[in-house]
Amino acid sequence: MKTPKERAAELCSEGVLYPFEIVMAKTVIAMETKLVTLHKLMSKFGERPNPDKDFFKIDRDVLDHLFDLIDGQPWVPSEVTPEAAWNLLQEKVGMILKNENPKLNEFQIGKMRIKIAQILKTSGIVEPTLENVREAVELSKSTTVPV
Numbered sequence: 001m002k003t004p005k006e007r008a009a010e011l012c013s014e015g016v017l018y019p020f021e022i023v024m025a026k027t028v029i030a031m032e033t034k035l036v037t038l039h040k041l042m043s044k045f046g047e048r049p050n051p052d053k054d055f056f057k058i059d060r061d062v063l064d065h066l067f068d069l070i071d072g073q074p075w076v077p078s079e080v081t082p083e084a085a086w087n088l089l090q091e092k093v094g095m096i097l098k099n100e101n102p103k104l105n106e107f108q109i110g111k112m113r114i115k116i117a118q119i120l121k122t123s124g125i126v127e128p129t130l131e132n133v134r135e136a137v138e139l140s141k142s143t144t145v146p147v
Contacts, residue, residue: 004075011054012091020055021127023063028072041066089126090117096133115140 002010004025011020028034039056042048045066046058094113101109119136120128 012095023060024067025075026067026070026072027075028070034070038066038070085126086117086121089121089128090114092128093117093120093133096128096130097137100130100133112137112140 004022042056042058045062046056048056090113093116097109097112116136125132
């Protein structure tokens with residue numbers, strides 16, 4: 001069985017339009033059945049922008065109520081190490097850069113990702129937004145950042 005973080009990493013590898021976060025998870029028995037039911041309910045009470053992807057736009061209160069209906073133990077994420085936080089920041093920046101610059105290859109995205117993530121980290125930003133990344137890209141054009 002995969003942890004929510006492992007599943008999130010899989011979703012990232014499929015290509016996503018926007019950065020996302022895990023807001024809740026439960027350890028359950030018969031996960032596949034519950035997952036299908038939850039997806040149907042989330043589609044009914046929220047929005048599924050792409051029916052082929054496991055992403056939903058749904059009101060947080062509605063999501064809380066749906067999760068209350070599922071038996072199981074709440075998942076508690078482990079303590080985030082500085083290295084894990086840095087890797088997560090780079091992943092999210094990479095997703096945004098890839099969506100903003102579809103013509104760049106992986107090597108070019110990788111170089112930009114590290115530079116932009118460093119600028120954001122120096123600014124104290126741990127949860128990048130499209131706006132943060134765009135500002136950091138502009139800043140990177142005018143300054144040199146130690147990596």
